[in-house]
Amino acid sequence: MGGAAWLAWLAGSIGLTAVEAATADFTFLMLAGGALAGAGASFFGAGFAVSATVASVVGVALLVFARPFLRRRFRPVRAGDIGAPALLGRPAEVLEVVDAQGGRVKLHGETWSARSADDREYPVGAPVRVVRIDGATAVVSAAERVDPS
Numbered sequence: 669m670g671g672a673a674w675l676a677w678l679a680g681s682i683g684l685t686a687v688e689a690a691t692a693d694f695t696f697l698m699l700a701g702g703a704l705a706g707a708g709a710s711f712f713g714a715g716f717a718v719s720a721t722v723a724s725v726v727g728v729a730l731l732v733f734a735r736p737f738l739r740r741r742f743r744p745v746r747a748g749d750i751g752a753p754a755l756l757g758r759p760a761e762v763l764e765v766v767d768a769q770g771g772r773v774k775l776h777g778e779t780w781s782a783r784s785a786d787d788r789e790y791p792v793g794a795p796v797r798v799v800r801i802d803g804a805t806a807v808v809s810a811a812e813r814v815d816p817s
Contacts, residue, residue, distance in 0.1 A: 677719060679705030694735045694742075701734075744790020752801035759797055759811050766790040766808060775806055782806045 706723030714722070731748035740757070755775060764772040766782045767789040773782040773796060784790060785799045785807045798809035 670675060673716065673719065674707045674710035677710050677723065688713075692711050694708050694738045697733065698728045698730035698735050701730045755801060755806065757797060759795060760806065760808060762790045762792055762796060765792060766794075766796065770805075773806055773808060780804070780805045780806045783810050785809045 681700045681703035684696045684703055684719070686697035687695070688700060690701055701763050702723040702725075705726035706719040709722040710716075710719040760773040760780070760782070761777040762771065762782075763774050763779060766773060766784055768784050768787045770785060771784075771790070773780050773797065775782075781804060782796070783802075783805055785811050790808070790810070795811040796808035798806050799809050800807045
């Protein structure tokens with residue numbers, strides 16, 4: 669591959685990104701990130717074995733750590749996801765204190781009755797996540813606050 673080996677790694681990264689555009693599953697994008705890391709290593713003079721190792725380690729790390737976050741963050745509502753299944757895992761905001769007996773949350777733009785899944789009390793404004801739907805009640809647990817910016 670010679671001195672231009674990094675161009676082959678870059679081309680591979682671009683190709684994997686193009687495949688990702690067709691699949692939108694974040695798998696090929698993570699592998700493209702690995703190939704891009706391999707291109708960087710090759711650009712700075714690493715041999716093929718080192719570049720391949722860098723690409724593999726970075727690709728697997730992205731698959732293990734970044735992909736699950738991206739899938740949760742950008743998961744589209746699928747055509748089959750209607751009703752309760754479409755709400756599972758969704759974030760909500762506490763409107764009235766939520767505890768094991770009840771409360772209210774704003775969920776997907778609507779006000780829902782809610783109760784705590786873990787017998788904790790969640791104050792007004794607290795971020796929660798839907799873990800299941802029991803009838804017309806959202807059962808929620810703690811969620812991390814997300815900065816809107």
